[in-house]
Amino acid sequence: MATVRQFQVTFDCAEPERVARFWCEVLGYVVPPAPEGFASWADYDGSLPPEEQGAAFACVDPTGVGPRLYFQRVPEGKIVKNRVHLDVRVGTGLVGEERFATLEAESARLIALGATHVLTQRADEHNESCITLQDIEGNEFCVD
Incomplete structure (x- = not known):
C-alpha cells in the first residue's frame, strides 16, 4: 500500500499576500505565525532584499487537516483556464434545492x-x- 504524503497547493499570482488573505476567508484558513525573531510577517518581509519583498505568502488550516496553501509572485499574468482547481465543498450530503440554496449563499x-x-x-x-467562480486574480474554483 502506498504511503500518504503531505502536500501543499501552490498558486502563481501577482499579489501573494492579497490572494492568500482572500483564500483564508474562503476556507477559514489562517496565516501562520511569523518566523522566530520577527514580531510580524511585515517585519520579516522588510528584512528581505527589496526584490524578494512581497514575493511569497502562505496560509494554513488551523486544524492541521487541510493542505498548506502557498502563494508565489510570478511576472506573468494568468492567460488560460486552470488545469487544476480547488472545489470548495459546502454542499456535501445535500441534494436538490437545499444543496443549490447552500451553494448560492456561499x-x-x-x-x-x-x-x-x-x-x-x-x-x-x-x-x-455546482457554481464556478474566479478568485481575485482570475483562478477558477468551484463551489460544490
Missing part, C-alpha cells in the same frame, strides 16, 4: 469578498449542482 459570500461568478450548473440526472 457564492454570494465569496463574491462579496471579490470573487467573480463564471458559471452556474444546475443538477441533472447525472450531476449535482
Whole structure:
C-alpha cells in the first residue's frame, strides 16, 4: 500500500499576500505565525532584499487537516483556464434545492469578498449542482 504524503497547493499570482488573505476567508484558513525573531510577517518581509519583498505568502488550516496553501509572485499574468482547481465543498450530503440554496449563499459570500461568478450548473440526472467562480486574480474554483 502506498504511503500518504503531505502536500501543499501552490498558486502563481501577482499579489501573494492579497490572494492568500482572500483564500483564508474562503476556507477559514489562517496565516501562520511569523518566523522566530520577527514580531510580524511585515517585519520579516522588510528584512528581505527589496526584490524578494512581497514575493511569497502562505496560509494554513488551523486544524492541521487541510493542505498548506502557498502563494508565489510570478511576472506573468494568468492567460488560460486552470488545469487544476480547488472545489470548495459546502454542499456535501445535500441534494436538490437545499444543496443549490447552500451553494448560492456561499457564492454570494465569496463574491462579496471579490470573487467573480463564471458559471452556474444546475443538477441533472447525472450531476449535482455546482457554481464556478474566479478568485481575485482570475483562478477558477468551484463551489460544490
